[in-house]
């Protein structure tokens with residue numbers, strides 16, 4: 001059945017794919033990322049949490065105790081909605097961001113990535129409009145694209161989603177006869193923009209969504225990882241009917257456990273459970289009960305504090321070295337929490353075209369185009385400070401500054417930097433880019 005031409009395999013099923021599979025393409029950037037995982041490369045690309053900061057002995061004890069005492073349950077199928085005791089514990093976690101809910105409002109998912117998929121599956125027909133920030137999380141864009149949504153980017157400013165731009169986008173989409181199904185937003189410690197909506201801004205966004213009758217999909221994996229001041233209050237805390245809230249243990253415990261959740265209004269919650277059951281029958285009982293046991297027996301708030309301090313130190317190393325080393329004309333956001341800073345290059349430079357040179361100089365970042373569906377972001381890149389230690393971060397920034405200097409020299413000499421292959425940022429999400 002499989003034919004070969006010039007040594008490359010042709011896909012005999014290409015004409016059989018569903019229409020939606022056409023939106024699922026791997027970017028050329030993805031291939032370059034195999035280089036980024038080499039140890040000599042300082043990767044400021046991936047958003048991998050620094051799980052080494054967990055007390056591994058305690059985690060091992062937790063897992064061992066679970067298997068010994070409740071092994072038959074942990075290794076069995078469970079409920080499609082998620083383990084009841086874990087859902088009760090999740091109430092305590094979301095209480096930290098001001099969300100009051102009932103265990104019945106919660107659906108446990110395989111990471112919040114799966115919750116993004118379920119919500120889109122339940123709400124979006126092909127061609128429906130989803131409003132997203134500009135830039136937005138690459139994994140969410142991949143989901144929306146796979147359901148053939150019409151993705152519309154809405155401008156942000158230093159406080160995140162811009163209310164006037166949101167109002168204008170709603171008016172424009174509706175005048176064009178579009179059905180807007182959701183506003184997707186990451187209000188706290190944005191991936192990739194590194195900005196946070198203040199309380200006033202949150203109230204404005206909610207007011208606009210409510211008066212337009214549009215559902216808000218609030219994605220909040222970083223909410224508890226702020227470096228200063230109070231924990232930002234979730235949008236869901238002030239609108240239980242109009243907001244679906246997504247949370248995750250990926251950044252506060254461990255991403256490898258793949259445990260996240262959605263908090264949704266009652267009717268929506270029922271549909272999400274049916275969609276989840278169709279996809280996976282139930283989330284992993286083993287992973288859920290590991291999290292549940294960990295929350296019940298370990299000082300998880302203390303652990304989150306440890307993560308916060310560690311990431312703050314790394315954020316500081318990044319900001320100080322950017323300040324000291326970046327060529328004039330480069331700017332960046334100052335994150336008050338989370339994992340990312342969004343860099344704008346000097347005018348005329350192209351972060352996508354620059355990536356091969358950066359990798360040759362042994363530093364990696366994610367080009368800005370990956371966070372848009374409309375080709376924007378060529379002048380931007382995302383830096384993650386969550387994984388490398390402060391010395392590696394400083395070394396990475398030193399290398400990156402050299403690469404930008406070299407590109408500027410090239411631009412001065414030839415009037416362009418586009419001597420290198422250019423890449424398009426459209427991609428399905430990759431763990432490297434997440």
Ligand SMILES: Cc1ncc(COP(=O)(O)O)c(C=O)c1O
Nearest residue numbers: 111112113137191248250260434
């Ligand atoms: C904004 C955002 N949403 C969702 C996710 C998915 O997280 P997980 O599926 O690990 O819970 C990520 C991961 O990086 C993210 O940055």
